[in-house]
Amino acid sequence: xxxxxxxxxxxxxxxxxxxxxxxxxxxxxxxxxxxxxxxxxxxxxxxxxxxxxxxxxxxxxxxxxxxxxxxxxxxxxxxxxxxxxxxxxxxxxxxxxxxxxxxxxxxxxxxxxxxxxxxxxxxxxxxxxxxxxxxxxxxxxxxxxxxxxxxxxxxxxxxxxxxxxxxxxxxxxxxxxxxxxxxxxxxxxxxxxxxxxxxxxxxxxxxxxxxxxxxxxxxxxxxxxxxxxxxxxxxxxxxxxxxxxxxxxxxxxxxxxxxxxxxxxxxxxxxxxxxxxxxxxxxxxxxxxxxxxxxxxxxxxxxxxxxxxxxxxxxxxxxxxxxxxxxxxxxxxxxxxxxxxxxxxxxxxxxxx
Numbered sequence: 416x417x418x419x420x421x422x423x424x425x426x427x428x429x430x431x432x433x434x435x436x437x438x439x440x441x442x443x444x445x446x447x448x449x450x451x452x453x454x455x456x457x458x459x460x461x462x463x464x465x466x467x468x469x470x471x472x473x474x475x476x477x478x479x480x481x482x483x484x485x486x487x488x489x490x491x492x493x494x495x496x497x498x499x500x501x502x503x504x505x506x507x508x509x510x511x512x513x514x515x516x517x518x519x520x521x522x523x524x525x526x527x528x529x530x531x532x533x534x535x536x537x538x539x540x541x542x543x544x545x546x547x548x549x550x551x552x553x554x555x556x557x558x559x560x561x562x563x564x565x566x567x568x569x570x571x572x573x574x575x576x577x578x579x580x581x582x583x584x585x586x587x588x589x590x591x592x593x594x595x596x597x598x599x600x601x602x603x604x605x606x607x608x609x610x611x612x613x614x615x616x617x618x619x620x621x622x623x624x625x626x627x628x629x630x631x632x633x634x635x636x637x638x639x640x641x642x643x644x645x646x647x648x649x650x651x652x653x654x655x656x657x658x659x660x661x662x663x664x665x666x667x668x669x670x671x672x673x674x675x676x677x678x679x680x681x682x683x684x685x686x687x688x689x690x691x692x693x694x695x696x697x698x699x700x701x702x703x704x705x706x707x708x709x710x711x712x713x714x715x716x717x718x719x720x721x722x723x724x725x726x727x728x729x730x731x732x733x734x735x736x737x738x739x740x741x742x743x744x745x746x747x748x749x750x751x752x753x754x755x756x757x758x759x760x761x762x763x764x765x766x767x768x
Contacts, residue, residue: 416439416440416441416476416477416704416707416708417440417441417442417443417444417473417474417475417476418434418440418442418443418444418475418476418477418478418479418704419443419444419445419446419470419471419473419475419477419478419479419499420434420443420444420445420446420462420478420479420481421445421446421447421467421470421478421479421480421481421482421486421490422447422480422481422482422483422486422504423445423446423447423449423452423453423455423456423457423481424447424452424481424482424483425689426481426504426689426696427445427447427456427479427481427482428456428459428460429689429693429696430479430481430696430700431443431445431456431457431459431460431462432459432460433696433697433700434460434479434700435460435461435462437700437701437704439704439708440704442462442463443457443460443461443462443463444462444463444464444465444470444473444475445457445460445462445463445464445465446464446465446466446467446469446470447464447482448467448482448483448486450464450466453465471493471497471499474497474499475499476499476500476707476708477499477500477501477502477703477704477707478490478494478499478500478501478502479501479502479700479703480494480501480502480503480504481504483575484506484508484509484575484576484577485509485575487503487504487506487507487508487509487517488507488508488509488513488514488516488517490503491503491507491517491520491521491528492517492520492521494526494528495520495521495523495524495526495528496520496524498524498526499526500526500527500528500529500703500706500707501526501527501528501529502528502529502530502531502700502703502707503528503529503530503531504530504531505530505531505532505585505586505720505723506577506581506582506585506720506724507528507530507717507720507721509575509577510577511724511725511728511745514720514721514724515721517717518717518718518721521717527706527707527713528713528716528717529702529703529706529713529714529715529716530715530716530717530719530720531699531715532586532589532590532593532715532719532720532723533692533695533696533699534586534589534590534593534649534692534695535589535590535593535695535699535714535715536695536696536698536699536702536714537662537692537694537695538694538695539662539663540590540593540594540651540662542662543594543651543653543660543662544593544594544596546653546660547594547595547596547653548596551655551657551658551660552653552654552655552656552657552658552659552660553655553656553657553658554655554656554657555595555633555653555654555655556632556633556634556654556655556656557633557634557635557653557654558591558594558595558633558634558635558636558651558652558653558654559635559636559637559651559652559654560587560590560591560635560636560637560638560650560651560652561638561639561648561649561650561651561663562583562584562586562587562637562638562639562640562648562649563638563639563640563642563643563647563648563649563669564583564640564641564642564643564647564687565643565644565645565646565647565669565685565686565687566641566642566644567610567611567614567621567641567642568641570611570613573613573614573617573619574617574619576619577727578617578618578619578620578727578731579606579619579620579621579622579623579639579641580604580606580623580625580727580730580731580734581724581727581728581731583639583641584623584625584637584639584727584730585723585724585726585727587637587639588627588637588723588726588727589719589720589722589723590651591627591629591635591637592719592722592723594651594653595629595633595653597629597630597631597633598629598630598722598742599627599628599629599635599726599742600628600629600630600741600742600743601627601628601729601739601740601741601742602625602626602627602628602726602729602730602733602739602740602742603625603626603733603738603739603740604623604624604625604626604729604730604731604733604734604740605623605624605625605734605737606619606620606622606623606624606734607620607621607622607623608620608621608622609621609622609642610622610641610642614641620734621640621641621642622638622639622640622641622642623638623639623640623730623734624636624637624638624639625637625638625730625733627726643669645669645670645671645680645684646667646668646669646681646684646685646686647669647684647685647686647687647688647690647691648663648668648669648670648685649663649685649688649691649692650662650663650664650668650670651663663691666681666683667681667683667684667685668681668684668685669681669684669685702714725742725745726742728745729741729742729744729745732744732745
């Protein structure tokens with residue numbers, strides 16, 4: 416397969432190395448807004464660097480989009496119009512309206528779009544999902560998630576990120592839905608600024624907590640922070656009437672017990688998302704290549720990203736207004752989801768008009 420990759424930043428470089436080593440990839444084409452960066456990544460991967468227009472003109476068999484967030488929607492739309500199966504790192508667009516519009520174009524074109532929620536491909540989360548589905552925990556009643564960055568992102572990234580709920584916690588919202596098999600119905604979100612002033616200046620929080628209610632009365636909490644110098648910490652705990660289990664609790668988890676006789680602090684804690692989820696990213700890309708060949712069903716369609724974004728949008732309202740917010744209150748977004756799931760491009764566009 417000839418694969419195109421647009422975006423030669425940190426995650427783009429990682430995906431380029433994965434694709435270059437994949438036995439199903441015969442040629443890799445790399446493009447970036449900064450030509451020098453594309454050349455550098457292409458050189459390391461044994462790929463060919465070229466401008467974006469030339470990449471599309473080369474008619475790749477599939478396209479991987481890892482560019483700056485602001486460019487995602489246009490590239491997704493262009494790939495859909497060209498009939499090229501696309502993988503796009505989340506988010507699909509910088510806002511809800513842009514997301515719906517891009518997904519409407521995908522639906523109208525009958526195109527393939529897989530969105531990057533790599534936790535779905537992590538062995539621990541997959542095992543948790545299987546355990547829940549098999550009823551191993553009995554009646555599931557409580558879920559807790561933790562997402563802690565080892566260090567904050569650069570100041571220039573924050574105003575473009577969409578905020579802590581859309582940029583970071585959206586992964587927790589997606590994996591909550593995926594592992595439990597239930598939709599989130601209500602959120603109560605809080606956010607604080609305890610670190611650098613650039614978060615507050617961007618209208619963002621650097622620390623957040625969310626209480627979520629899911630279908631059937633299942634309760635969940637999700638916390639996130641940009642400051643956890645001990646290491647990158649992403650975990651999930653699931654509690655049921657018969658048992659409890661945890662994801663992400665390994666020898667590398669940056670979590671120290673103060674109980675007598677407990678093991679010492681981890682010597683080699685996770686340093687970041689590529690370190691923690693490297694194998695999941697590789698499995699995700701392998702899955703996309705199979706989807707692009709028509710050999711597998713899409714494991715994470717655009718509507719999945721939209722569902723998670725609805726929750727993030729509700730959290731922003733909740734934090735701002737200091738009240739619980741039902742997902743159904745985001746009325747235009749809810750109608751847009753229904754329209755996209757029905758494959759109605761015009762309906763999806765009209766839902767956010």
